[in-house]
Amino acid sequence: MESELSFSAADLAQTRFAVSPMWEVVTSFRLLKDPTEPPLHRRWAAQVRPRLLRAGLDRGWLAALVPGGGYLADFLNPTPAGPFPALADELAAIRRSTPEQVHADLATLVRKSGPSPRYRLLHEEPEAALEKVAAEIETYWELALAPYWPRVRQLLEADVFHRARQVAEHGSAHVLNELHASVRWEAGILHVVRRQCRLTRDQTGAGLLLVPSAFAWPRVLTRSVPPEPPQLAYPARGIGALWEPRSPGPAADAVAAVLGRSRAQLLAELDVPASTTQLARSCGLSVAGVSQHLTALRNAGLVTGHRNGRSVLYARTAVADALLTPQPAP
Known part of the structure; x- marks a missing residue:
C-alpha cells in the first residue's frame, strides 16, 4: 500500500524537524516487545529488558497502548511545540488529551487488538487514567532511556x-x-510505501513534522490527527554506531591529570550505565570511595543518577563524553 501526501507552498513552508522524547519512548518500547534480538540495539536491550521485567512494565499501560505492531495510541505522540521538547512538556500535552481523542484512539485499538480492562478505565475516567499513563512513562524513561539519553x-x-x-x-x-527507502518525493507529492494505514492530505493538518528516531529502524511511522500537522518518524543517520563502546584512550590520561586517576577511571567505566556496587567491583575501589567520587562528578555535571529499584544507575553526560573524546591537533 502506498500513501500520497500532497504539498502546497504553504505546507512546505510549515515543514520542520523535531527531536521527540515520546517518539523514542514508543519506538523503543515496541522494539523491546519483539521477542527477536534487535541487531542494532542488542547491547542496550540486554541491559534494559531485565529492569523492565522487574518493574512489571511488560504488562502495564504502555504494553496496552503500544502493541507489538500496527497502530499505537496517537495521544502518546502529541505535536512537539519546538524542535527539542523536554519529556515533561510532552507528558503535560498527553495529560491534556481530550476525551474525544482518547475515545477515538481506544476505538481503533479495540478494533485491532481486542478489549482490555485498561482501555475500559481510560474510556470511563480518561483524566485519572492519563495520570497513570504519564507516571508509567516517567518510570520507563528513568529505567530505559534517561541513562542513555545524552x-x-x-x-x-x-x-x-x-x-x-x-x-x-x-x-x-x-x-x-533521502529520509528512507520507503519515502519518495515527486512532483509536489510525498509517497510513503508499505504503510498499513493510508495517509492523505485531507486526513491531516497543514505542513509536516519530521522526527528522527534511534529506535524506529527499519521502518518509518506516521501520526495523523487533524488539525495537527502529520508526523513522520524515520530512522536517524548513524544508528549502527550508537551503542559501540567509546574508548577514551589517551584522552583519559589528560582528564586524569585534572580530575584524578580514580575519577577518570570511573568516567571511562561509565561508557555503560552502572551502579555504585558495579563500579566499585570493576574499578577495584571501595563502595564508599566510589560514592564520594560520583557525588563530586555529579556536582560537576559529568554524571547523572537514575533510580533503578533500590539502587541508582549512573551515566556519563555529554560534557563527560566530550572530555574523554580525543581532540585533533590544531
Whole structure:
C-alpha cells in the first residue's frame, strides 16, 4: 500500500524537524516487545529488558497502548511545540488529551487488538487514567532511556542539523528523498510505501513534522490527527554506531591529570550505565570511595543518577563524553 501526501507552498513552508522524547519512548518500547534480538540495539536491550521485567512494565499501560505492531495510541505522540521538547512538556500535552481523542484512539485499538480492562478505565475516567499513563512513562524513561539519553539525543540532534544543512544546500525535495527507502518525493507529492494505514492530505493538518528516531529502524511511522500537522518518524543517520563502546584512550590520561586517576577511571567505566556496587567491583575501589567520587562528578555535571529499584544507575553526560573524546591537533 502506498500513501500520497500532497504539498502546497504553504505546507512546505510549515515543514520542520523535531527531536521527540515520546517518539523514542514508543519506538523503543515496541522494539523491546519483539521477542527477536534487535541487531542494532542488542547491547542496550540486554541491559534494559531485565529492569523492565522487574518493574512489571511488560504488562502495564504502555504494553496496552503500544502493541507489538500496527497502530499505537496517537495521544502518546502529541505535536512537539519546538524542535527539542523536554519529556515533561510532552507528558503535560498527553495529560491534556481530550476525551474525544482518547475515545477515538481506544476505538481503533479495540478494533485491532481486542478489549482490555485498561482501555475500559481510560474510556470511563480518561483524566485519572492519563495520570497513570504519564507516571508509567516517567518510570520507563528513568529505567530505559534517561541513562542513555545524552548519547541518543546527540545522535538525533546531529541528524537534524545535517538535514537542515542539506535543505539549505540542496532544497527540501532532496532531503525528503533521502529520509528512507520507503519515502519518495515527486512532483509536489510525498509517497510513503508499505504503510498499513493510508495517509492523505485531507486526513491531516497543514505542513509536516519530521522526527528522527534511534529506535524506529527499519521502518518509518506516521501520526495523523487533524488539525495537527502529520508526523513522520524515520530512522536517524548513524544508528549502527550508537551503542559501540567509546574508548577514551589517551584522552583519559589528560582528564586524569585534572580530575584524578580514580575519577577518570570511573568516567571511562561509565561508557555503560552502572551502579555504585558495579563500579566499585570493576574499578577495584571501595563502595564508599566510589560514592564520594560520583557525588563530586555529579556536582560537576559529568554524571547523572537514575533510580533503578533500590539502587541508582549512573551515566556519563555529554560534557563527560566530550572530555574523554580525543581532540585533533590544531
